[in-house]
Amino acid sequence: MEAQYQSVLIKVSGEMLGGDGGNGVDPTVLSRFADEIVAVRDLGVRTAVVIGGGNIFRGMKGAAVGMDRASADYMGMLATVINGIALQDALERKGCHTRLMSAIAMAEICEPYIRRRAIRHQEKGRVIIFAAGTGNPYFTTDTAASLRAAEIGAQVILKATKVDGMYDKDPNKYDDAVRFERITHLDALSRGLKVMDATAISLCMDNELPIVVFDLNVHRNIARAVCGEPVGTLVTPSI
Ligand code: GTP
Numbered sequence: 386m387e388a389q390y391q392s393v394l395i396k397v398s399g400e401m402l403g404g405d406g407g408n409g410v411d412p413t414v415l416s417r418f419a420d421e422i423v424a425v426r427d428l429g430v431r432t433a434v435v436i437g438g439g440n441i442f443r444g445m446k447g448a449a450v451g452m453d454r455a456s457a458d459y460m461g462m463l464a465t466v467i468n469g470i471a472l473q474d475a476l477e478r479k480g481c482h483t484r485l486m487s488a489i490a491m492a493e494i495c496e497p498y499i500r501r502r503a504i505r506h507q508e509k510g511r512v513i514i515f516a517a518g519t520g521n522p523y524f525t526t527d528t529a530a531s532l533r534a535a536e537i538g539a540q541v542i543l544k545a546t547k548v549d550g551m552y553d554k555d556p557n558k559y560d561d562a563v564r565f566e567r568i569t570h571l572d573a574l575s576r577g578l579k580v581m582d583a584t585a586i587s588l589c590m591d592n593e594l595p596i597v598v599f600d601l602n603v604h605r606n607i608a609r610a611v612c613g614e615p616v617g618t619l620v621t622p623s624i
Contacts, residue, residue: 389613392431392507394539395422396530399468401545401601403440410440410471418601419475422512424608426481431507433537435515435530436472438464444522458522462489465526469495469516482511488520488529500536507537527585535592542594543610544581545601550618551580565618570596573620580618589620596620 397418404411426432441464447457466487473485484506485495495516496502506513518529527544534542548556549564551573556562570590574583580598589596597610599617610616 386428386608386612388428388430388611390430390540390611392433392537392539393425393541393543393611394433394435394530394534394537395425395543395545395607396435396527397437397545397601398526399437399440399464401440401547402436402468402471408440410468415471415475419472419479419481421601421605421607422476423479423481424605425611426510426512428608428611430611431539433503433507433513433515433533433539434472435526435533436465436468437526438462438468440464441467455522458518458524462517462520462522465518466491466494466516469514472514476512476514482509483514484511485514485516488515488517503533503537513537525582525585527581528588531585531588531592531594534594535588539594542589542596543607544596544598545607546580546598547600547602548580548598549600549603549616551578551598551620553578555579566615567619567621567624569624570620570622586620590622593622595622 400407402410404414438461442460444458444461448454469485473483476483486498487495488498490497503513515533518526551565552562554562574586606616
């Protein structure tokens with residue numbers, strides 16, 4: 386297999402780490418995900434990861450039950466740091482060098498996010514895990530993925546989810562839902578497709594950053610996406 390991209394950013398939701406229940410960190414799932422990341426790194430590709438925190442706490446849910454939205458979002462950001470530490474541990478146990486960088490300073494636990502330092506880490510072959518989202522409430526970890534990808538010059542965002550792409554309607558509810566092989570950012574936005582939020586897609590659109598949406602549960606799917614195989618939906622500036 387030959388990589389089509391030299392620099393990628395993998396976005397995975399916290400819920401994916403929670404296994405079937407979607408809660409906590411399932412060691413088997415975590416180890417499998419780490420294997421998939423190592424497979425990408427082994428292709429010689431610069432690899433960065435943005436991880437969500439929904440398996441521990443979801444800001445939107447907190448706000449829905451009356452919490453102050455900013456407080457709830459800060460809890461969500463801290464949850465991503467917990468997941469980041471777990472992923473760092475899993476990767477390093479497989480011999481993969483990593484650096485965990487947080488958008489919120491917590492120097493005793495991980496490095497602060499400094500863009501030029503992140504790029505330097507990549508030059509040295511380290512996998513970077515970006516935690517604490519953008520460091521701001523009201524922004525999702527999908528938006529953090531778009532932002533960091535643009536900042537470090539990643540060529541694509543690999544959005545690993547539970548479904549094998551973007552559909553015109555919810556495939557879990559509608560049997561006749563049709564999957565897009567390719568779609569433009571603008572079309573994904575105007576159709577209100579829910580796989581990524583509008584802020585995240587807009588940022589990718591403005592920076593002409595493609596997104597591949599694919600199923601994480603298929604073995605070696607991240608590496609296949611890196612090699613340009615049609616594993617899900619490709620979101621591009623034009624078709
Ligand atoms: P190079 O100088 O490029 O080799 O980078 P390096 O990351 O190996 O060197 P550095 O001395 O910056 O880091 C050594 C170790 O300390 C790494 O595991 C870093 O992740 C960790 N580290 C660096 N800065 C911080 C920090 O602010 N907080 C925490 N908790 N760890 C840090």
